[in-house]
Every structure is written in C-alpha cells, then in structure tokens.
Amino acid sequence: MIVEKLKVGQKVTVFPMDENEQYVSSVYDIDAGGIYIPIPYAGNRPLVLSRGQRVNVKYIGEDSAYVFVTEAIGRKMEQDRLPMYILKHPLDSDIKRIQMREFVRVPVMIEVQYAPHHEKDTATIKKAYTVDISGGGMKVAVKEPIYKGTMVLLTFTLNIKTKKKQQEFKLQAQAVRCQLVAEDTKVYHVGFKFLDIRPAQQDLIMAFVFERMAEIKRRQ
Known part of the structure; x- marks a missing residue:
C-alpha cells in the first residue's frame, strides 16, 4: 500500500485512547525529531497530553483517509508563543488506510x-x-x-x-x-x-x- 504522508499545514484529528472525543489541530512542522502540532481542541476544550501518552491520529489524503497510533514525546513553545505537542513518527507499516466514504x-x-x-x-x-x-x-x-x-x-x-x-x-x-x-x-x-x-x-x-x-x- 502506498501511504500518503503527512504534510505541513495538513489538518489532523486526534483521539486519545481513553476518550471518544475528537480533538482538531494541524501539522505545524515535521522534522527528524517528530511531528509538531499546536495543542488540539474539541470546541473550547484543549487536549492535555503527558509524555508517553498514546493517541490515535487521523488525516485525509487525496482519495483516502489514514489513521495511526503514536505517542506524545514532548512539548515545544514557538517564538510566537504557540504551544504545541511533539508526536513520534509512525512507521509506514503502522499507518492504516480507511475508506473515505465511511470517514468523510x-x-x-x-x-x-x-x-x-x-x-x-x-x-x-x-x-x-x-x-x-x-x-x-x-x-x-x-x-x-x-x-x-x-x-x-x-x-x-x-x-x-x-x-x-x-x-x-x-x-x-x-x-x-x-x-x-x-x-x-x-x-x-x-x-x-x-x-x-x-x-x-x-x-x-x-x-x-x-x-x-x-x-x-x-x-x-
């Protein structure tokens, strides 16, 4: 399976393992250290993650949606005072494709x-x-x-x-x-x-x- 990789600026939906709530964010940056996303929100409620906490992440490609499990490996504050989480890179084999017609x-x-x-x-x-x-x-x-x-x-x-x-x-x-x-x-x-x-x-x-x-x- 060819996986459409995450891109900077792409919208993501984060699902904590112990909740049914969906938290929305976007990809601020990607480098060797991880995937950087501003703190996700569900309405007005921020997602609070601790280091090592595992979450599901979903994103939409051109004609499919993808989901993977990852973990928070740190936090970062940008110069514009934007707080964000750093997520661990998933392996390509851990990224699962799901049908758009069921997801979108x-x-x-x-x-x-x-x-x-x-x-x-x-x-x-x-x-x-x-x-x-x-x-x-x-x-x-x-x-x-x-x-x-x-x-x-x-x-x-x-x-x-x-x-x-x-x-x-x-x-x-x-x-x-x-x-x-x-x-x-x-x-x-x-x-x-x-x-x-x-x-x-x-x-x-x-x-x-x-x-x-x-x-x-x-x-x-």
Missing part, C-alpha cells in the same frame, strides 16, 4: 422525512433536517428522542451538480446515538447508519459530499 462527513442542512420502517401510515411520517451526511449515514436534528437501535425509513433528495440531477433516496437506517443538544428547545441530534444502501446510491451521496467539501473550501 460534511455539514449540510437538507430536509429529510423519517418514519418507523414498518409503518405505511403517512401520519407517522415526520420532518427533520440534517446536521451532516456521509456515505455511511447522517446526523439529523429532531424534536423527539430516537433511541439507539431504532429502525427508520429515511427519505431525502440531494441536488448533485456534477451529475446534473436531483436524486431521491429512500433508505433503511438505524439510530446509533441520540444526544440532547438544546435543553430549552428540546432539540436532539440523532446519528443514523444506512443499512441497505447500494454501491450506486453511496457513490451518488459521496459525489454530493465532495461537492459540498469543495464549496466549504472555496468560502474559507
């Missing part, structure tokens, strides 16, 4: 209808809006809890510019997580995993995802 998700708000998958009564169909989408699932904002394991039918339409078409999807999905994100308005974010998606459907969703990624990058 983009924020987008589109209308989606959902209903228990066994119900045919239109009265059970409810409307919600997506928070993000990937080739493997989507996160949806709803006004009621949808508990882990719940099976639903998701119906939504994507405008795929590169294909010059609007494509409707009707996909069986399963709730894999549910989180209350707004106590006052009782808004829940529910993560759904697509269960019966065909390769052709997944390719169309990924085409939409990459279009959306390009739009976001142009605005930055």
Whole structure:
C-alpha cells in the first residue's frame, strides 16, 4: 500500500485512547525529531497530553483517509508563543488506510422525512433536517428522542451538480446515538447508519459530499 504522508499545514484529528472525543489541530512542522502540532481542541476544550501518552491520529489524503497510533514525546513553545505537542513518527507499516466514504462527513442542512420502517401510515411520517451526511449515514436534528437501535425509513433528495440531477433516496437506517443538544428547545441530534444502501446510491451521496467539501473550501 502506498501511504500518503503527512504534510505541513495538513489538518489532523486526534483521539486519545481513553476518550471518544475528537480533538482538531494541524501539522505545524515535521522534522527528524517528530511531528509538531499546536495543542488540539474539541470546541473550547484543549487536549492535555503527558509524555508517553498514546493517541490515535487521523488525516485525509487525496482519495483516502489514514489513521495511526503514536505517542506524545514532548512539548515545544514557538517564538510566537504557540504551544504545541511533539508526536513520534509512525512507521509506514503502522499507518492504516480507511475508506473515505465511511470517514468523510460534511455539514449540510437538507430536509429529510423519517418514519418507523414498518409503518405505511403517512401520519407517522415526520420532518427533520440534517446536521451532516456521509456515505455511511447522517446526523439529523429532531424534536423527539430516537433511541439507539431504532429502525427508520429515511427519505431525502440531494441536488448533485456534477451529475446534473436531483436524486431521491429512500433508505433503511438505524439510530446509533441520540444526544440532547438544546435543553430549552428540546432539540436532539440523532446519528443514523444506512443499512441497505447500494454501491450506486453511496457513490451518488459521496459525489454530493465532495461537492459540498469543495464549496466549504472555496468560502474559507
């Protein structure tokens, strides 16, 4: 396997071994001494690492994503007072390639209808809006809890510019997580995993995802 190496300026996501939280940073420098990254943050919360602590690191190449396990080997303060961690270089054999279609998700708000998958009564169909989408699932904002394991039918339409078409999807999905994100308005974010998606459907969703990624990058 040809591994796309980390580059200076590349975004990385750091996952401590004992947490599920994702911390975001970027590569400030790379030399023989290690990989230098500014202290990663999850929202406003910094990642606190001690020397020798092991973490997972993910990064995105041209057409794949990669993950490796490494450890913090030191800290450094740049002249501009930017504190950073030094991570140990991984061996090429320790860098694992993962499928982009399962990893990449983009924020987008589109209308989606959902209903228990066994119900045919239109009265059970409810409307919600997506928070993000990937080739493997989507996160949806709803006004009621949808508990882990719940099976639903998701119906939504994507405008795929590169294909010059609007494509409707009707996909069986399963709730894999549910989180209350707004106590006052009782808004829940529910993560759904697509269960019966065909390769052709997944390719169309990924085409939409990459279009959306390009739009976001142009605005930055």
